Amino acid sequence: MKVRVLNMTKNELKIEIEGEGHTFCNVIQKALIKDKRVEIAGYDIPHPLTSSPLIYIRTKGQSKPTKVLDDATKAVHKDSKTFRAAFSKALKEWNKKRQS
Amino acid sequence: MKIQILEKNDISMRLLIEGTNAPLMNTLRRIILSEVPTMAVDDVVILENSSALQDEFLAHRIGLVPLKTDLDTYNLPENCECKSEFGCNLCRVSLVLDVEAEDHTIVVRSSDFKSENPTVIPVSNEISLVKLAPEQKIRLEAYARLGKGKDHARWQSVSMCTYKYKPIISVNTELCNSCGECVEACSRNIITKTGKKIEIRNLENCTLCQDCVKACQETPKAVKSSWDETSFIFAIESTGALTSERILREALNILDGKLVEFLKQLPVKKT
Numbered sequence: 001m002k003v004r005v006l007n008m009t010k011n012e013l014k015i016e017i018e019g020e021g022h023t024f025c026n027v028i029q030k031a032l033i034k035d036k037r038v039e040i041a042g043y044d045i046p047h048p049l050t051s052s053p054l055i056y057i058r059t060k061g062q063s064k065p066t067k068v069l070d071d072a073t074k075a076v077h078k079d080s081k082t083f084r085a086a087f088s089k090a091l092k093e094w095n096k097k098r099q100s
Numbered sequence: 101m102k103i104q105i106l107e108k109n110d111i112s113m114r115l116l117i118e119g120t121n122a123p124l125m126n127t128l129r130r131i132i133l134s135e136v137p138t139m140a141v142d143d144v145v146i147l148e149n150s151s152a153l154q155d156e157f158l159a160h161r162i163g164l165v166p167l168k169t170d171l172d173t174y175n176l177p178e179n180c181e182c183k184s185e186f187g188c189n190l191c192r193v194s195l196v197l198d199v200e201a202e203d204h205t206i207v208v209r210s211s212d213f214k215s216e217n218p219t220v221i222p223v224s225n226e227i228s229l230v231k232l233a234p235e236q237k238i239r240l241e242a243y244a245r246l247g248k249g250k251d252h253a254r255w256q257s258v259s260m261c262t263y264k265y266k267p268i269i270s271v272n273t274e275l276c277n278s279c280g281e282c283v284e285a286c287s288r289n290i291i292t293k294t295g296k297k298i299e300i301r302n303l304e305n306c307t308l309c310q311d312c313v314k315a316c317q318e319t320p321k322a323v324k325s326s327w328d329e330t331s332f333i334f335a336i337e338s339t340g341a342l343t344s345e346r347i348l349r350e351a352l353n354i355l356d357g358k359l360v361e362f363l364k365q366l367p368v369k370k371t
Binding site: 074 | 104105123126134135345
């Protein structure tokens with residue numbers, strides 16, 4: 001993964017992520033549009049054979065787009081941590097049920 | 101988020117995941133399909149092949165044999181310290197195949213492979229590779245490496261990985277006249293009739309085909325079929341290379357790795 005900033009203004013950010021695809025961008029974009037500070041967030045894969053998607057964010061008011069993107073990524077990270085914890089718990093319950 | 105294991109063994113697993121969202125499920129599914137590394141043969145040195153199959157054909161068949169993978173010991177070739185084209189003991193396993201049909205026709209099977217590492221062996225002994233007529237012979241050395249499903253299907257860790265919304269089927273008892281049309285229509289035997297009562301069981305088998313709703317003669321319909329957009333039934337079916345549990349854990353690790361790397365590279369400080 002290699003992140004390149006293509007355009008950065010007060011309310012806008014456009015980055016290119018080399019070596020990623022729908023797998024990573026979709027989950028980030030969906031987390032971004034949940035955020036109330038975001039006006040537009042989208043991603044585009046300009047060519048299907050090159051894996052360099054672009055992520056575009058425009059925020060409302062004083063919110064910095066980099067901060068918003070940072071928060072969205074952290075939110076996904078938190079989700080994955082909750083998943084991990086829930087899965088471990090489910091496994092324990094399953095093993096207990098198997099033994100009894 | 102709440103997870104319940106519906107069924108689980110080494111090969112396959114079905115989970116009921118409540119209180120999550122589709123993008124996360126889809127990301128996990130895509131990572132499992134294309135980024136969880138497994139072992140597969142990607143280089144074959146053929147010393148002798150007098151079988152009916154051409155060398156390329158035979159090599160292709162060998163490549164598609166799933167191998168039991170030891171992820172803790174081996175490195176991906178691009179991450180290995182050796183930086184060698186041929187690989188080292190930490191990123192390559194050699195498997196030797198040396199068979200000769202003496203006076204009967206024989207079938208060469210995956211069990212004929214002699215592996216350098218006894219933990220890296222084909223997942224099944226019964227995979228047939230080629231038939232040899234009397235006096236035909238095969239002698240070859242195959243090199244297995246770790247790889248990812250996005251590079252070639254032989255490195256895919258799963259034969260199936262899907263998710264679907266958790267179905268919700270409800271029967272409105274005031275509208276229902278217990279005609280049993282929906283029971284007939286349901287191909288998954290989810291709707292059953294006991295006495296005059298329509299009951300629903302084994303709901304996780306429902307494919308949301310809507311046949312029960314179409315079959316209902318009442319207006320408005322007494323049967324309602326919908327789904328819960330925050331709950332999913334997630335199914336994994338491994339090729340046998342890794343356990344289903346390990347595959348899910350690896351996928352989570354890969355997702356976390358991506359997120360941490362992305363956070364590190366974000367241009368936060370420049371603003």
